[in-house]
Amino acid sequence: MAFNQLIWGDNLPILQQMPAASVDLVYLDPPFFTNRQFSITDKATQHTRQFDDRWSGGITEYIDWLYPRVAELHRLLKPNGSLYLHCDWHADAYIRVQILDAIFGADNFLNHLVWHYVMGASATKNFGKKYDSIFWYAKNHQQYTFNLADILVPYNPETIARSKRGEARYKQVLDETNGKNPGNVWTDIHPIQGNSIERVNYPTQKPEKLLERIILASSNRHQTILDPFAGSGTTLAVANNLGRYWIGIDESEAAINVCKQRLSQQKADFVCQKTINEDNPRL
Numbered sequence: 706m707a708f709n710q711l712i713w714g715d716n717l718p719i720l721q722q723m724p725a726a727s728v729d730l731v732y733l734d735p736p737f738f739t740n741r742q743f744s745i746t747d748k749a750t751q752h753t754r755q756f757d758d759r760w761s762g763g764i765t766e767y768i769d770w771l772y773p774r775v776a777e778l779h780r781l782l783k784p785n786g787s788l789y790l791h792c793d794w795h796a797d798a799y800i801r802v803q804i805l806d807a808i809f810g811a812d813n814f815l816n817h818l819v820w821h822y823v824m825g826a827s828a829t830k831n832f833g834k835k836y837d838s839i840f841w842y843a844k845n846h847q848q849y850t851f852n853l854a855d856i857l858v859p860y861n862p863e864t865i866a867r868s869k870r871g872e873a874r875y876k877q878v879l880d881e882t883n884g885k886n887p888g889n890v891w892t893d894i895h896p897i898q899g900n901s902i903e904r905v906n907y908p909t910q911k912p913e914k915l916l917e918r919i920i921l922a923s924s925n926r927h928q929t930i931l932d933p934f935a936g937s938g939t940t941l942a943v944a945n946n947l948g949r950y951w952i953g954i955d956e957s958e959a960a961i962n963v964c965k966q967r968l969s970q971q972k973a974d975f976v977c978q979k980t981i982n983e984d985n986p987r988l
């Protein structure tokens with residue numbers, strides 16, 4: 706019998722202990738190789754929530770750190786499972802070629818999703834960098850879940866207007882379908898900002914709508930979703946709302962506390978465990 710689990714600890718030894726072929730969908734949003742430390746202090750409680758993304762050994766150290774984790778995630782996927790890895794320009798080229806193609810095989814690459822966030826571009830000496838990359842790989846590209854009917858988006862106003870004017874091609878499309886494929890450039894999902902209702906004061910919190918699209922597209926009810934870099938628990942909260950089982954891991958105690966609070970608020974049923982890694986002084 707599956708159950709929801711929140712696990713505090715370094716994800717590598719935890720993933721190594723999990724059974725092979727036990728997960729239907731993985732979403733991971735690891736540190737992006739920004740060489741920054743991320744920190745937010747919650748005004749109400751004065752608690753600081755932070756995570757470190759600094760790599761004195763450069764890109765080699767980062768890839769050597771991420772590779773074995775993705776290799777474990779590949780082992781954990783069921784034969785028809787898939788994995789979405791969220792990253793950005795700092796390391797996306799290295800991650801795709803040196804980690805994902807190497808572990809999954811380039812044949813199992815399904816798509817490069819571009820999450821384009823529509824915010825003001827402040828750069829003055831360069832074009833503004835306004836998108837994240839999400840790489841989607843299947844364990845086996847011949848048998849993976851894709852529920853297009855669950856993620857359709859509204860047609861654009863031009864298509865609707867042409868249909869209303871009676872243009873046969875457009876009218877037929879609108880009459881026969883409930884929306885269109887969102888494509889692989891997502892411009893309709895706004896990042897979490899200061900006034901976002903869902904904001905829980907965790908650095909680099911991702912919007913629920915982003916996870917909704919991924920989870921609806923690539924899993925079914927009662928299947929198991931794993932997020933090994935859970936952060937504020939966005940994946941877990943959305944999976945729970947959509948009737949999926951979930952497993953979330955994070956090495957930060959503050960992240961685990963935010964997840965616990967967020968999931969308790971939505972009356973989720975889950976167990977929370979602590980795994981101590983003697984080698985990791987941050988725990």
Ligand SMILES: C[S@@+](CC[C@H](N)C(=O)[O-])C[C@H]1O[C@@H](n2cnc3c(N)ncnc32)[C@H](O)[C@@H]1O
Nearest residue numbers: 715716734756910911934936937939955956957
């Ligand atoms: C980019 S944040 C995830 C944000 C999350 N997607 C959200 O919406 O809130 C990355 C998270 O990875 C966690 N992390 C970093 N290294 C880890 C490790 N080795 N094991 C487990 N968690 C780790 C950090 O504590 C941080 O919470």
